[in-house]
Amino acid sequence: MKMTKNGLAAFATAVGLLYSTASPALATTEINVIGFGAGFAWADLFGPSGTEKTQKLLDFESANDVSVNMEFADEDVARQKVLLDLINGTGNYDLVMLGSDGAVQTFSAAGYLEPLDGYLDSAKDIFDASKVYKPFLEANTVNGQLWGLPYYSFGSGVVYRKDIFDKYGITEFPKTTAELEVVLQTIKDGLAADGITDVYPLTMRGAPGEEPSLDLSGFVYAYAGYPAWFEGGPVTPEEIKATKAQPIFNGDFKPGFETFVRWSQDFGPPGIATHTWVDMMNLYAQGKAVVLMPSAINAFAGIPGSEIAAVKEHSKFAPSPTGPSGKAIQSFWTFSVGVSAYSKNKPEAYKTLAFLTSEPVLRGFADAFGWPYTTYPEIMHSPTLTDRWSAEMLGQIEASFSEADPHYFPYIPELVEFMDQIGTGASSAIAGTVTVDEALNELQDWSTDRMTRAGYYK
Amino acid sequence: MARKLGRTLSDDLGRWTLITLALIFVLLPIVWLAIASVKTRNAALAIPPEFIFTPDFSAYARIMSGGFLGAFQNSLIIALSNVVLTLVLGVPAAFALTRMHGKVQENLSFWLLSIRMAPLFAVILPLYVLFKSIGLLDTPIAVSLAHLTLTLPLAIWMLVTYFRSIPVDLDHAARLDGANALQILWLVIIPIARPMLASVAIIVFIFSWNEFLLAFILTSRNAQTVPVAVASLAGTMSFDWPLIAAVSVASMLPALIFVGFAQRHIVSGLGSGAVK
């Protein structure tokens, strides 16, 4: 026998040792958080690996007698865990990460979140709601109640390569979508004439699922002039029920949808139907795209790490162009955090939440990444950002979210599913597996059925 | 050992071509990963790729500084326990199954197979509820037990296919010498079956090491495993390809070590088959 008695004993001891060292230590009030983006989100608290505790965090913990346990996971898959926790009312997580494009609306409707209005005063010294840009809070407000506080957030805009624009004789960035379409075509022809085959006029995101929906909804808004999802453009469940507004996906929703698809096909890279925001960002950062829109932040995410000099030196920001309706193409999102309705330590959880979205922490984010987007006007006007970006650019960017209306799509409980269906339909249309009309008809059928099942038209 | 009669040069050539192609296919992505782990972020994704570059090991440094060590520890515990449990439970069961006949044997075999048929997404919720109710959420044991439902049936099936080739005469002979069932198993069957046991151990270890969904759902902070840790980095925020590559390469090491250790037991070409 290969294994001697001693060998077995040693093996058993080793396993036993491993087991014992794996058991966790106990602490004061434990606040459990689940989120995504290790090394990115709250890197100033949890380190580049997302598993450390920096002094900043330790100070907060000792001052408030809490222990913050952070768990990072992939965004989509983290949703599973959050859902399981919330469905079973397990209360395993005190703070959960949300997005203002679905999770906030859906989870609040399902009763999984704790309304925060009552807590705002309790930790005002840590988080003061009056000190952040209003739209970011509005994006997290459903039915008049606040459900989450914003971490990093953004508004709409375009980032483009001024050097390439100059090369093809375009002196300033177009103000309307009609003009932009002409410009994109000019660039496309110019690139072709110059024999450049690996640079594309436009980069957007068309991966199936909810990925394109945020931006696509912005197109819809600009072309229709209102959130053209339901008849008359209602944005809350009550409004929809009041008029029994049916979906209008093959109505006013179409122009914006159709443009998004067509531009992706005509001006985007061949793989655009699979691109997530990361691919979109990478493409721009590698100098292979001329225009990135309408979620400009993704370009800013890629520029610092880019190794192409032209990208770093010649990237410019422009406000989102306006559509035929006179309204600009929207894109607005906050990465928010909410308190679980099943948390066993709500006051402490809120305090931690306030800390996670507090000014010093957001400043840490700005210091680390330098993106010209933040939730605090104070930081927007501080040297961290003003040293890096021109005043004009910062002003334009600030306007893109300080004056935005986050409700360019409906805030209904079924939002997550809608975003998913819309995005998947768009992705199929871009890939050419279905026509725009087929995609929209399917969307129309699905949504009518979904809304009926949810009891809106009783 | 003597060469097989009738082996020609073309046979060998054919064989070696196949092996070479196979190796290229198998190793290309891994080599690419390894190279990516020592490049800078942009260089890792650049086209055309730089074949000559100075290695940058900062990604590995980032692993050391992070909590990945904990994940490695957890994965190791879970995978090893799984191997032990699977063998301890599975070997006797497989042996017994091959010495059974009739309806009972058939039904039992099929039941074992059927356990794997439930799609994971459907049983995640009940499993979560189950483990929560017995208070084992976020412990390595929970994951080991959950993995057992996937590895044990497989192990038993593999062992059964193999044990069948061990003739019952051996049992009889041993019994005549006064051995009971346990002794037959321990002293006769297992020594002969070592190569198969090694294969099973490898498969079970690797499977358990790599398993994601169950490990992800049943753990949060304390018992996180390596695939879960990788996924937490490599999600929609996949900025840091070198880091992901580095963690992947590092995560291969324990598994490779285990394989290297165990595969020595897959004795090449049991000259006389199972019987002699």
Added chain:
Amino acid sequence: MVKDWRFWFVIPTVLALGTVVAFPTGFLLWMSTAHWVVTEPGVYFNGAQNFQTLFASSAFLSATGVTLAYLTLSTAIMVVLAFAFALALAGPHSSGLLRALMITPLVIPPVVVGFTWRFLLNGEIGFIGAYLLPAIGIEANLLAEPLGALFSIVIADVWSRTPFMFLIFLAALQSIPRDYYEAIRLDGAKRFHEFFLITLPMMKGAISVAILFRVIDALNTFELIYVMTKGGPGRSTQTYSLLGWKTAFQGFDFGAAAALGVVMIVVTTIVALAVFRRFMRGV
């Protein structure tokens, strides 16, 4: 029965598995007949409604086609490759190093496999997709086209799981007694005969087990496909497991997801029974 040693050898396994499996199975069956949508209050029994909706949905139809295509293609390729590799490396002279190398794809978590292949095949920045393939004249963005995407996940899956089948076949090959070969060689048989008269028949059990487990595995493949294509473009790589996950965790409809789960179990059981009866009576 209690006196029988075989009972005692088997009972620990039955107990261990039974306890972990019993509750989820019952729960699943219950869930499939319940109306349980997270965003709607109230969970109640609604009989076969979930199943009716499921069968009528276009997503289910599409997923059936995708799953079948993915399953047959990947399994067929895998069996051939694994068998070929096992034959090549089963000989007594084969080095353990070679065998160990062949197994390496297995030690990489499917999540990473998905990312790796996704990057490799990417038409703009992938080593294979943007460099090797164009070099031999193929200018396609595999992941962006429906057929290409299917093909891509098959490749990644084959790459990842062939070693597993390889191991099974290898072990089975090595358990074939040498005498059998020697015997018929003395009768003047060529290698060709060796293969069809001895190797193949002796391997029947192993092949059946391998295929059966492979099929079940394929049905459960999730993170590899999800990470590579998220089920797209559109729905062209949305298999049952992706559809099920989506229904549960994005559609928040647990009743519907459970119904799909039950359908999958039924189908697999029928297929398994057929294979079982046909090939494994004596196994």
